[in-house]
Amino acid sequence: MRTRAPDIYAAGDCTDQPQFVYVVAAAGTRAAINMTGGDAALDLTTLPRVIFTDPQVATVGYSEQEAHHEGIETESRLLSLDNVPRALVNFDTRGFIQMVAEAGTGRLLGVQAVAAVAGELIQAAALAIHHRMTVSDLSSQLFPYLTMVEGLKLAAQTFSKDVRRLSCCAG
Ligand SMILES: Cc1cc2nc3c(=O)[nH]c(=O)nc-3n(C[C@H](O)[C@H](O)[C@H](O)COP(=O)(O)OP(=O)(O)OC[C@H]3O[C@@H](n4cnc5c(N)ncnc54)[C@H](O)[C@@H]3O)c2cc1C
Known part of the structure; x- marks a missing residue:
């Protein structure tokens, strides 16, 4: 936050x-x-961003393009919201959840979501990225049934199975 003038700091x-x-x-x-003499850095690598349109747009971490720009090979999946029970119950299946993972390791790198309440689910993705979770880690977590955030688990499961064939509750 220090500017080129050594005694002047800026934020905002x-x-x-x-x-x-x-x-x-x-x-x-x-x-x-x-x-005041300390040494604090601002880490924006897992900065969640929300655009309050209808439906909302929320992102965190790398898009596929950004990861490729950094020389990271990726694997990604896109889950349309008609696969998410909460979206069906709400009669609002507009949108999708896209997940970007590192090829080979499956480490979650980024999530891009378009959904009525995308802003409400993106922080869970930010925590998963911050804690270096893989899509496999995420898909074995318990998520409450009939929440939109369950869409994250379903999106993670699409890396290893066809979620349209699951009976209920993204088990
Ligand atoms: C319409 C809109 C919607 C937004 N929605 C969101 C959102 O949903 N979520 C989100 O995270 N961010 C949102 N933002 C962005 C967020 O508001 C800004 O990033 C943030 O307020 C910037 O903080 P700041 O302290 O740098 O500047 P400001 O909040 O703009 O504060 C600067 C202050 O300096 C004062 N000032 C200016 N000139 C002088 C002067 N000469 N002397 C004394 N005082 C002065 C101004 O009056 C003001 O109070 C939105 C911004 C806009 C414009």
């Missing part, structure tokens, strides 16, 4: 950081630590 929309209020708050805290 006047910088080139992503313009989200939670980024601003985190950067401000770290700027205060650094200007």
Whole structure:
């Protein structure tokens, strides 16, 4: 957060950081630590982003294109929302959940979701990426049935099975 002028620190929309209020708050805290002699960095690698359209657009981590740009080989799956029970119950199956994983290891790299409440499920994906979970780890977690976030588990399961053939509850 230090600018080119050594005694001047900056946070927020006047910088080139992503313009989200939670980024601003985190950067401000770290700027205060650094200007009082500390050494705090702002890690934006698992920054969740939400666009409050209808349906919402929410992303975290790498898209396929971004991963390839970094030289990372990927495997990805796209789950349309007509495979997610909560979306069916809500009569709103507009959208999808796309999952990007590292080829070979299956480590989750990114999630892009378009859904009525995509903003509500993206933080679970951010935690999974932060804790270096694989799609296999994610698909063996317990997710509550009839929630939208269950779509993350179903999307993870598409790496190893055809979720349209599951009877119930993404088991
Ligand atoms: C319409 C809109 C919707 C948004 N929605 C979201 C959202 O849903 N989620 C999200 O995370 N982010 C959202 N953002 C972005 C978020 O609001 C900004 O990233 C954040 O407020 C930037 O904080 P800041 O402190 O850098 O600037 P600001 O919040 O703009 O604060 C700057 C302050 O400085 C004051 N000021 C300006 N000039 C002077 C001066 N000369 N002297 C004294 N004071 C001055 C201003 O009055 C203002 O109070 C939205 C932004 C907009 C515009």
